[in-house]
Amino acid sequence: MRWVREHVIALIGGAVLVYLFVPIFLVVLMSFNDPATRNVYRFDGFTLDNWLHPCADPAMCDSLALSIEIGLLATLVATVIGTLAAFALVRWDFAGRSQSNLLIFLPMAAPEIVMGSSLLTLFVQGGFAGQLGFVTIFIAHVMFCLSFVVVTVRSRLAGMNDTLEQAASDLYATPQQTFWRVTFPLVLPGILGAALLSFSLSFDDFIITNLNSGSEVTFPMYVWGVARVGLPMQVNVVGTLMLVISLVIVLTGEVNSRRRARALV
Amino acid sequence: MAESRVAAPADSGRRRGLTAYVLMAPAVIVLGLFFVIPFYSLVAASLYDPGGSDKAGWDVTYHFANYWEAIKLYKGQLLRSLLYGGAATLICLVLGYVLAYAIAFKSGRWKSLLLVLVIVPFFTSFLVRTLSWQLILADDGWVVDALQFVHILGQDDKLLATDFAVIMGLAYNFLPFMVLPLFASIDKIDPRLIEASSDLYSNPITGFFKVTWPLSLPGVVSGTLLTFIPATGDYINAELLGNTETTVIGKVIQLQATNANHPHIAAALSMILMFLIVAMVLVYVRRVGTEELL
Amino acid sequence: MSSPAEAGSSYDGLRIRALNKSFASFHAVKELDLDVPRGSFFALLGPSGCGKTTTLRMVAGLEAPTSGTITLAGQDITDKKPYQRPVNTVFQNYALFPHLDIFENVAFGLRRRKVSGVEAKVKDMLELVELEAQARKKPAQLSGGQQQRVALARALINEPEVLLLDEPLGALDLKLRRAMQIEIKRIQTEVGLTFIHVTHDQEEAMTMADTVAVMNAGVIEQMGTPSELYENPASTFVANFLGQSNLIEGTVQSSGSDVVTVDMHGIGVTIPAHRAHTDGGKGWIGIRPEKVLIGAAGAELDAPGNTIPGGVVSDVSFFGVSTQYLVKMPWGQELMVFAQNTGRDPIFRTGESVELSWRPEYAFLLDHAQDVKAGAEEAS
Numbered sequence: 001m002r003w004v005r006e007h008v009i010a011l012i013g014g015a016v017l018v019y020l021f022v023p024i025f026l027v028v029l030m031s032f033n034d035p036a037t038r039n040v041y042r043f044d045g046f047t048l049d050n051w052l053h054p055c056a057d058p059a060m061c062d063s064l065a066l067s068i069e070i071g072l073l074a075t076l077v078a079t080v081i082g083t084l085a086a087f088a089l090v091r092w093d094f095a096g097r098s099q100s101n102l103l104i105f106l107p108m109a110a111p112e113i114v115m116g117s118s119l120l121t122l123f124v125q126g127g128f129a130g131q132l133g134f135v136t137i138f139i140a141h142v143m144f145c146l147s148f149v150v151v152t153v154r155s156r157l158a159g160m161n162d163t164l165e166q167a168a169s170d171l172y173a174t175p176q177q178t179f180w181r182v183t184f185p186l187v188l189p190g191i192l193g194a195a196l197l198s199f200s201l202s203f204d205d206f207i208i209t210n211l212n213s214g215s216e217v218t219f220p221m222y223v224w225g226v227a228r229v230g231l232p233m234q235v236n237v238v239g240t241l242m243l244v245i246s247l248v249i250v251l252t253g254e255v256n257s258r259r260r261a262r263a264l265v
Numbered sequence: 266m267a268e269s270r271v272a273a274p275a276d277s278g279r280r281r282g283l284t285a286y287v288l289m290a291p292a293v294i295v296l297g298l299f300f301v302i303p304f305y306s307l308v309a310a311s312l313y314d315p316g317g318s319d320k321a322g323w324d325v326t327y328h329f330a331n332y333w334e335a336i337k338l339y340k341g342q343l344l345r346s347l348l349y350g351g352a353a354t355l356i357c358l359v360l361g362y363v364l365a366y367a368i369a370f371k372s373g374r375w376k377s378l379l380l381v382l383v384i385v386p387f388f389t390s391f392l393v394r395t396l397s398w399q400l401i402l403a404d405d406g407w408v409v410d411a412l413q414f415v416h417i418l419g420q421d422d423k424l425l426a427t428d429f430a431v432i433m434g435l436a437y438n439f440l441p442f443m444v445l446p447l448f449a450s451i452d453k454i455d456p457r458l459i460e461a462s463s464d465l466y467s468n469p470i471t472g473f474f475k476v477t478w479p480l481s482l483p484g485v486v487s488g489t490l491l492t493f494i495p496a497t498g499d500y501i502n503a504e505l506l507g508n509t510e511t512t513v514i515g516k517v518i519q520l521q522a523t524n525a526n527h528p529h530i531a532a533a534l535s536m537i538l539m540f541l542i543v544a545m546v547l548v549y550v551r552r553v554g555t556e557e558l559l
Numbered sequence: 560m561s562s563p564a565e566a567g568s569s570y571d572g573l574r575i576r577a578l579n580k581s582f583a584s585f586h587a588v589k590e591l592d593l594d595v596p597r598g599s600f601f602a603l604l605g606p607s608g609c610g611k612t613t614t615l616r617m618v619a620g621l622e623a624p625t626s627g628t629i630t631l632a633g634q635d636i637t638d639k640k641p642y643q644r645p646v647n648t649v650f651q652n653y654a655l656f657p658h659l660d661i662f663e664n665v666a667f668g669l670r671r672r673k674v675s676g677v678e679a680k681v682k683d684m685l686e687l688v689e690l691e692a693q694a695r696k697k698p699a700q701l702s703g704g705q706q707q708r709v710a711l712a713r714a715l716i717n718e719p720e721v722l723l724l725d726e727p728l729g730a731l732d733l734k735l736r737r738a739m740q741i742e743i744k745r746i747q748t749e750v751g752l753t754f755i756h757v758t759h760d761q762e763e764a765m766t767m768a769d770t771v772a773v774m775n776a777g778v779i780e781q782m783g784t785p786s787e788l789y790e791n792p793a794s795t796f797v798a799n800f801l802g803q804s805n806l807i808e809g810t811v812q813s814s815g816s817d818v819v820t821v822d823m824h825g826i827g828v829t830i831p832a833h834r835a836h837t838d839g840g841k842g843w844i845g846i847r848p849e850k851v852l853i854g855a856a857g858a859e860l861d862a863p864g865n866t867i868p869g870g871v872v873s874d875v876s877f878f879g880v881s882t883q884y885l886v887k888m889p890w891g892q893e894l895m896v897f898a899q900n901t902g903r904d905p906i907f908r909t910g911e912s913v914e915l916s917w918r919p920e921y922a923f924l925l926d927h928a929q930d931v932k933a934g935a936e937e938a939s
Contacts, residue, residue, distance in 0.1 A: 013367025016360045017382060020440065023397035024386045030400070085292035092285030100289055107300050109490070111498025111542065113515040114535045117522040118303035121310045121532060129319065143299040146292060204391050206501060207515065211522060223392040227505060231396060239393035246388035250381055258377075460621050461654040463641040465668035465713070472642075475667075479658045 024243065031236035050233040057232045063222035064238060070134070070218065071202040074141035079195045081142075082149025083187075089150070090157040107147045115144060116208035123212065132214030140212050141205065145198040152197060156190025189253070196249060203242075310532035319525040328529070335533040339517050343534075346514040347541065349428075350497030353435035354443075357492045358485065360436070361443035365484070366477075368444075369452040383444050391438060395505050398434050399425060402506070426508040434502035442491040450484025451477070486553055494542055514538055571632050572597040572753065573618065573721050578627030580613050587613040589777040591627070595721070595755060595770075600747050602756045602768030606800070606937030610777040611757045615723050618755065619648045631720050642671070647714035648723040652730055653706050655698035661685070661709055662694040668717040684716045687746065704735045711743065715750060724756040728763060740767050761801050761938065765789065773797050775934065789847075793836045795925050798845050800934035805851065805894045806843040806925065814839065819924060824890040826865055834923040841927035848895040850921040853884060854904070856912040870894070870913045875906070882906055886913060 004011065034047035055061040088094070089101060107115065119140055123132060164186070168178040206220040213221065223235055309325045311332070317323040336343070368379045386394065401408055402424040409425075412418040424430055454477060462472040478485075500515030514534060521531035578591040588610040595601045603611040616622040618629060620641035629637045636644045647668065656664050662681055669677045685691045688708040698706055707727065714722055727743070728736045744767050747754050758764050764771050765785035772782040773796070781793045792798040795806060809821040809828065819835040821828045823844055830844065856868065873893060874885035884896040884907065894915065898904065907913055 007371075009363060010367050010371040013364045013371065016364040016440075017379070019360070019437070020383065020386045023394045023401065023437070024389060026397045026400055027389055027393055030397075081291040081295060084288040088285045088288035091280060092288065093279035093281050094285035094289070100293065103293065103296050103301070107296065109494060111494055111515075111538060113498040113500070113518050114307075114539050115300070115303075117518050117531050117535045118307035119299060120522055121306040121528060122299070122303040124319070124528065125306050125310070139299055143295060146295055150292065200388060206392060207499070207519070211519065220390060220392050223390065223396070224501075227392070227396055235393055235396075239389040243385065243389045247385055250385070254377060254381060455654065457650055457652070457654040458656060460641070461648070461650055461656070462667070464619055464621070464646075464648045464650075465717070466642045466671035467667075468640070468642050471671060475671075476656060 027236050027239040027243070030233060031240045033233050033236070035233060050237050054234050054237050056234055059217070060219075060222055060226075060232060060234055060238075063217045063219045066134075066216060067203050067219040070137055070141060071199045074138055074145055074202045075195050075198040078142045078145035078149050078198050079191060082146050082194065082198075083153050083191055085146075085150050086153035086157055090154055104147050104150045107144055108151070112144075112205075112207040116140070116211040119143070119208065120211045132212055133216045136212045136214065137209055137216060137218065140208050141202040144205070144208060145201050148201060149194040149198050152194035153187065153190045156187055156193075160186055189257075193253070196246070200246065307532050307535055310528050311536050313529035313532070315529055317529075319528075323528070331529045331533040332537065335530050335537060338530070339514060339534060342512055342514045342517050343537065343541070345511070346497050346538070347545075349432055349435060349503065349513060350493050352432045353439065353496045354489055354493040356432065356436040357440050357443040358489060361440055361447050361488060362481075362485075365444050365447035365451050368448055369454075370456065380445075380448065383441055387441055392501065392505075395434055395438065395501055398430070398437065398506060402430050402433075425506065426511075428507070428511060430506040431503050431511050434506040435496045435499060438499075438502065439492045439496050442495070443488040446488040446491060447481065447484040450481040454480045482553060486550060489549070490546060494546075497542060498538065569633065570594065570630070572599070573755070574630045575614075575618075576628045576630075578614070578617065578629065579625045580610070580617060580622065581625045587777055588617070588624075591777075591779065593772065593779065593782075595753060597632070597720075597753055598751050599770055600744070600754045600756065600768045602758060602764035602771045603774055604758055604761055604764040604771050604800075605774035606759055606934070609774045611759075611774045612725060614774070615648075615725055615755065615757045618721065619646055619723055620644050621648075645717075645720040646723060647717050647719040648725060649710045649714050649727045651726045653698075653710035655706055655709055655713070657698055660695050660697055661690060661701070664698065664709055665713045665716055667713060672717075680716060684712045687715075687749070688712045703731050704739060707731065707739060708742075711746070715746070715752070718750075719752065721753045721755060724754060726758055727756070728758075728760075736763070743767065759937075765801070773800060775800075790921075791834050791923055792845065793925070794933070795843060795845075795929040795931055796934035798923075798925065798934070799932070800938045803848055803895060803938075804845045805848060806845050806931050807892065807894070808841065808927070809844045809924075810841050811835075811837070811839045811924075818919075821924060823867075824888075826867055828865060828922065829919045830922045830924045831920055834920075837924055837926040843925040843927060843929070843931060845923045845925055846917050846921060848883070849881075849897040849899075850917050851894065851896045852916045853886070853896045853898055853907065854914050854916075855907070856914055858914065864916055864919045867915045870915055872907045872909050872911045872913055875909055877906070884913075886915060888915075 029043060031050055032046050032048065033043050034045040034049065036044040050056075085100070085104070089097065089104075119136075120132075123129065123136055128136065160183075164182055165178050168182045169175070173181065204220060205218075206224060209218050210221060210224070217225070219238070223231070226232065226235070310323070312325050312327045312329065313323045313331065314326040314328055315331060315334070364383070368376060368383070372379050400406065403409070404423050404425060409418060409423060412424075413420060413422070418424070458476055458480070459472060462476040463469070467475055498515050500513050500519060503511045503513040504516060518531050518534050518538070521527040521534065524531075573593075573595040575591055575593040578588055578593075579586070580588040591610075591614060593614075603614060605611045613622060617624050620636070620639055620643070624637060627637070628635060631645065636646075656667065659667070662685070665684055666677050666681045669680060674680070681694075682691070685694055688711060690705060690708055690712065693701060693705060693709075698709065701709065707730075710727070724743070728739050731739060740763060743754075756764070756768060765788075769784060770782065771785050771788055773780045773788065775796050781788060781797045788797060789801055792801065792804070798804040798806065807823055809823040812820045812822050812827070814820075814832065814835065817832055818829045819832055821830060821842065821844055828844060835842075853870075867888070869889040870886040872884055873887045876883040879900070881900055882898050884898065885893045886896055887893050896915065900906075
């Protein structure tokens, strides 16, 4: 009893962590589910079928392919543009710097539904109502990923000591060499983290995409569509794969930074 | 050497030059075209003549009555969204605070691993994990069975398709937005300050409210905003975990915006939602902020 | 020392009996017994990791002892929470509340105990530490020395039975530290409370405290007034940690009730019996460098003790007020000598032959089983 009282915070914290993982555990479990009927969503029996035939519903795999394609393209563009902006904001002094910071911040503070409907209004007013689809989804995704990229890279850059760059230029490196051999490698983890964040935001977005997608169907939209009629278990396979892949990426980064930290000691 | 001197960072640490504008331009153009201008489109659309249609075209006639019309029709959904968002934020604050505190002060060398664990669940799709809650809270699921067995729930009571399910789903989905800023603030608190408060006759509870809580306020403020704003605008949880009586404003905006005859209502509702959120945020930041924030 | 059974009841100071603290695999404090009289300025002195801070934290209630008892003015406080005991701490690096101004920092303890007349008491206290003008500033706006005084005021205002100071001056520069040493001593005399001061700085402990306990590896090596400890150390650790000592190997030849005679590399040396801390056999003869007299070979030295010939100066450092010599003795050991620059004697140069001597009553004798270098490295 005394032990419980002394560790009550850690115990509740642990319970909250369990709460975070219960639905995830179910996603993994259901990816091995052998459903008796399509209408009742419960665990009926174990099977590997869902993993062996992930594209049993071709519509799902089409939506998945579209989401990956848009995710990669939007991430590439947002990461490049966002990284440039982060460098400008941290390393350069220019008129309108604080206004730029505000402009970067606002999209993160605005509700998605408002961003989505305003973007739709723009497209409709611009006469693109009939052309909603891949390009409009892509534009929307670049727009809302951009701020997150800038913020992530900016914090990495701001935490960097510029004496390293001064040391490099003292040791006869030209500005280009200094950038590519010192600055860029040091910022790279921040850029990769930003790209990962950007991809998962793009891949996961529903509310903004749903308003601007025309007849295109991304993976979240597919899930939304089938949620009412009965979910193919392959959706859980995708969910599990996303979890595993991002876990691997994040843990690799974690292990690397720990190893680097240990090497420094 | 002389040239690089000119370009080298001055004492301020920041360089001046045209390059900055070149670096900044793409981001400003993207956000200008697709964030700022759409906002003006939205303002314009909210003032359309309600007699228009997508076929006949729309005229901006400064028809402010659109706002009254929107409020009259959907004040219930507006209020419900704010209540859901507020309740979910409160739950997130309580759960997130304990978790962030435990990670900051009780986890020792597992700190960074635990932080990763907080984020990991959110790498599966938002929709998939929300649907997972459908399964957990289902009428014939074990949670309902267990609660009925201990008579917390009556035989006819249910969890899914209730306000409770919607709020819990929102709290679940936005919890990391609360935990991360809270952790950042709490982790910075010197544990000796808590010892000092204890040494100066504070029991753990007064010590918490006099020292830990005020010092963590920056995290509380940003965590609350990061949770409240998206939770209020979200309609996925209300649709997947709620019932026909739990429709929220996000869903209404979605429906009206894609309805050929009502873009002005969708626009007016978006504006109202934005206005309400901004107003509540300002009041909140002012109340919490002025005196206690460092 | 009294037994644990009778501990406390009548003693009005702080009494610690058989106190132990173990962390995972580390035994930080071992079977510690300690009496701190009421109203005294007591210093716990030792190198880092010796268990002094752990002891202090157990008295404050911030750490729970593994076993043992702590009583204060006859009351057992061993299991009391920190906020339930009449003990306050001046923390290392001060731990001032950054979100409260100076006034509220100082008022913190009074407000928690719901004491009346907070305004006046805080004002008086700020006056005592000369910070009236800073009352409405935040801690970050104050200098290190001012923050130090706030920390002191914040603890003192509660009029604790015991005030604990955990390396209170560690963060200050040398000049400020000197000033604060005097300041804290003045305040202690003024308020008359019991102060327990934990430090690794031997000079700080000796200038401020009236009783010093030297702690090493979880136990108290020796306790006494600063001059007792310095003049008559009972272990090699104390001899080396508190100032510097020459420790020379010798064999006890006879021990009478007044003096002990020791053979030191063929020279007979006498040591007062109360300064001999060994039972016989071999021992370390100790003598402080400033007690050693130095003269040219064959010269008359003004000391009643034996003259030790055959030294050669191997190093000279000139300090102005004194000169420090290293003298190589015939048995190969280098002894340290501090000579006052009175102008009466010439300053010797490296390579010159010299003789050494000291008054027998200044020498001490330590147990040969102890490490001759103990405490030398830890001393700052």
